Amino acid sequence: MAMALDERFFEKFGVEYAPNEIIFCEWEPGNEFYFIQSGNVRIVKFIQNREKNLSVLTDGDVFGEMAILEEQPRSATAIAMDHVKLLKFHRDNFDTLMSGNPQLAYKLLVIFSKRIYDAKRRLMILLLEEPQLKVMDVLVMLAEQDPHLDLQNEISLQVTAQDVARWAGLTEDDAQKELTHLGRTDKIEMFGDKIVVRKIREFQRLVASRRKSMYQ
Amino acid sequence: MSNGAGGPSGIITRTYKSGSIIYFEGDKSEYIYILKAGKVFLTTIKLDTGEEYKEEVRQGEFFGVKSALGKYPREDTAQTMGNTTVLVLTPADFERLVLKNANVVKKMLRVFSNQLRRIVKMERSVLGETEIVNPDAELFKIGEYYYKMGVEKHAQYAYKRYMEYYPDGEHASLAMKRVRAIDAGEPAPPDIGGHDTGPAAAPPKQAAGEADFSFDEPDQSKDMIDFDDSAHEDEAPAKGSSASSSSLSSEMDDFFADTKNPGLDDLGIDDAAASNSPRELNESAEASFAKGNFSMALDLYQKIISLNKTTGPDEKKLYEKAHFDAGRCYMEMGKPKEALDFMSKVLRNFTGSPYVKAAIFHIGMIFESVSQKEKAITYYNKVLNMSPKDKLNSDALTKIKHLQGK
Numbered sequence: 001m002a003m004a005l006d007e008r009f010f011e012k013f014g015v016e017y018a019p020n021e022i023i024f025c026e027w028e029p030g031n032e033f034y035f036i037q038s039g040n041v042r043i044v045k046f047i048q049n050r051e052k053n054l055s056v057l058t059d060g061d062v063f064g065e066m067a068i069l070e071e072q073p074r075s076a077t078a079i080a081m082d083h084v085k086l087l088k089f090h091r092d093n094f095d096t097l098m099s100g101n102p103q104l105a106y107k108l109l110v111i112f113s114k115r116i117y118d119a120k121r122r123l124m125i126l127l128l129e130e131p132q133l134k135v136m137d138v139l140v141m142l143a144e145q146d147p148h149l150d151l152q153n154e155i156s157l158q159v160t161a162q163d164v165a166r167w168a169g170l171t172e173d174d175a176q177k178e179l180t181h182l183g184r185t186d187k188i189e190m191f192g193d194k195i196v197v198r199k200i201r202e203f204q205r206l207v208a209s210r211r212k213s214m215y216q
Numbered sequence: 217m218s219n220g221a222g223g224p225s226g227i228i229t230r231t232y233k234s235g236s237i238i239y240f241e242g243d244k245s246e247y248i249y250i251l252k253a254g255k256v257f258l259t260t261i262k263l264d265t266g267e268e269y270k271e272e273v274r275q276g277e278f279f280g281v282k283s284a285l286g287k288y289p290r291e292d293t294a295q296t297m298g299n300t301t302v303l304v305l306t307p308a309d310f311e312r313l314v315l316k317n318a319n320v321v322k323k324m325l326r327v328f329s330n331q332l333r334r335i336v337k338m339e340r341s342v343l344g345e346t347e348i349v350n351p352d353a354e355l356f357k358i359g360e361y362y363y364k365m366g367v368e369k370h371a372q373y374a375y376k377r378y379m380e381y382y383p384d385g386e387h388a389s390l391a392m393k394r395v396r397a398i399d400a401g402e403p404a405p406p407d408i409g410g411h412d413t414g415p416a417a418a419p420p421k422q423a424a425g426e427a428d429f430s431f432d433e434p435d436q437s438k439d440m441i442d443f444d445d446s447a448h449e450d451e452a453p454a455k456g457s458s459a460s461s462s463s464l465s466s467e468m469d470d471f472f473a474d475t476k477n478p479g480l481d482d483l484g485i486d487d488a489a490a491s492n493s494p495r496e497l498n499e500s501a502e503a504s505f506a507k508g509n510f511s512m513a514l515d516l517y518q519k520i521i522s523l524n525k526t527t528g529p530d531e532k533k534l535y536e537k538a539h540f541d542a543g544r545c546y547m548e549m550g551k552p553k554e555a556l557d558f559m560s561k562v563l564r565n566f567t568g569s570p571y572v573k574a575a576i577f578h579i580g581m582i583f584e585s586v587s588q589k590e591k592a593i594t595y596y597n598k599v600l601n602m603s604p605k606d607k608l609n610s611d612a613l614t615k616i617k618h619l620q621g622k
Contacts (some may be wrong), residue, residue, distance in 0.1 A: 022373040027355040029381060031511060046358060069333045071511055071549050077358070079370075092509065098322045105321040106311055112328040113286035117334040120291075122262060126342045127570040169343050214266060 010037075017080035028065040030074040032088050035104060038059065040082030045076040045082040047162065056081070062111055067091055090212040124211070126169045133210055135178040136203040139188070141167070143200045151204075156196045164195075228304040234370075238294040238302065239280065248284045248310045251275050254300025260292040264338070281310070281324065351552055352378065356387040363394060363404040372398050384557065494520045494534040501541065514545035533570075538561065540571040543578060552582045573599060577608050580615065589619050 043054045098105040125137045165175035182188045189196040256273040359374030376393040500514035520538035525531040543558030562575035580595035599612035
């Protein structure tokens with residue numbers, strides 16, 4: 001990791017976790033954010049009473065950064081996967097910390113750029129009016145997020161009806177109803193943990209034109 | 217447009233004629249620009265209203281930063297007005313440049329984090345997430361889940377955190393029981409709540425005297441705090457199998473005695489914590505509150521409460537005040553449930569205290585904040601009828617009129 005941090009810095013902010021140790025738990029108050037010096041951290045969330053993996057983070061990654069912005073309970077759980085060395089920073093030290101560590105500040109700038117876009121993208125889905133379009137746009141968003149997909153052809157998205165409901169801000173029943181409808185007209189095909197979309201470009205166009213006309 | 221050979225570090229300078237487009241909304245590009253001379257306007261479509269929104273870039277300012285760093289399509293269109301010169305940076309150039317100037321990054325970070333906060337807030341409000349989830353109940357549920365799944369270590373973590381953050385929470389005694397059971401190597405009981413903390417996993421009712429508050433039930437008289445009975449009910453022994461709250465808290469003290477109190481050191485308030493008299497703690501707490509640092513103020517008020525000094529009249533007053541102000545901290549932090557808990561303690565435990573009236577008023581505010589109009593009015597009405605008449609009475613009247621006017 002290129003970050004130039006002197007010893008004293010680690011002495012002051014360094015924390016270590018053993019494999020499989022919880023770093024913080026969803027719903028507990030969060031006042032600190034973390035920078036991974038070495039090791040891997042699993043981010044999980046409880047959805048419908050099941051533990052669901054959201055991502056795996058590694059050297060140089062930052063997590064818990066929403067604590068910088070607001071006093072909200074943690075929205076996910078962070079678990080050490082191996083021996084993990086972290087730097088742990090309290091919200092109140094944020095300004096001092098950023099002045100002394102432009103490298104870390106830059107890292108956060110990149111993360112916030114992504115988060116802003118992701119949040120805006122999710123909001124765009126929620127602002128659509130018809131449930132059908134919301135569901136389509138969730139699929140479009142997920143397709144856009146995966147750079148390996150060829151959007152000209154049939155694509156397969158790793159997503160469940162529950163996930164779709166969550167992104168679309170719909171109840172599971174409503175999301176299921178819309179998905180079933182799309183399935184009946186053979187626009188999509190549903191499997192347990194994935195959804196195959198025949199022509200995602202078509203959804204993209206439809207959502208874009210409806211979004212445009214929404215305000216006219 | 218002409219490509220000039222670069223500046224000092226190979227950075228490219230470009231010149232555009234008036235009306236040129238530097239990039240379109242939807243373009244994918246990793247370049248970041250600095251306006252050197254001329255004018256650039258950024259045009260975006262507002263998410264919620266669909267309105268077009270134009271913003272002028274000032275000379276020396278960056279643009280195109282977010283989409284380049286976040287690696288997503290441009291969200292705006294950049295167009296020049298008059299002959300215009302810009303510097304074109306790759307993210308690597310940009311990184312090198314800003315690392316030399318911490319203030320630039322800091323300033324951008326502030327702008328970005330404000331944007332992010334605003335969008336996340338908007339998202340929550342569209343999702344209707346104003347309804348109250350109880351973090352405490354959810355945290356406990358996670359413990360139950362892990363225990364049931366046989367991941368004792370994780371269960372232990374969740375239960376211990378629960379006890380640390382919500383020592384008076386409704387699952388506190390059960391959480392402690394679970395921690396002990398896990399320490400003793402007992403497997404999860406078969407009736408442990410997996411899908412929710414249903415009747416089987418629900419803890420026995422709180423010690424007698426705990427008012428039953430609820431935000432979601434329709435207005436019922438049992439939600440009201442019974443002012444007159446509070447004193448003697450407080451001394452009544454606990455019913456059922458649960459420990460009374462006082463013995464529970466002393467057990468908890470034992471429990472945490474061997475571990476250092478987390479939170480305080482980490483919060484970097486060693487100095488404040490070092491001065492241990494309620495008076496000094498109160499001063500620090502008030503300063504933190506005034507600065508808007510509610511979590512720190514809350515920690516300090518809770519410290520006063522845990523000192524439990526009530527012998528002198530001053531100490532007694534500070535002890536009562538700490539409960540009231542802890543409630544105010546929670547209100548500021550957007551945690552109505554916890555706030556309500558503290559305000560109701562003031563009513564229940566400090567009959568005749570000068571803080572009772574203000575606490576009732578604040579309970580009205582809490583219910584108002586969660587759109588429980590009827591309950592809010594009931595509490596404001598209580599204040600209205602209390603004597604001596606002071607500003608709170610007239611404030612209560614204003615509140616009632618306001619709520620009924622809607």
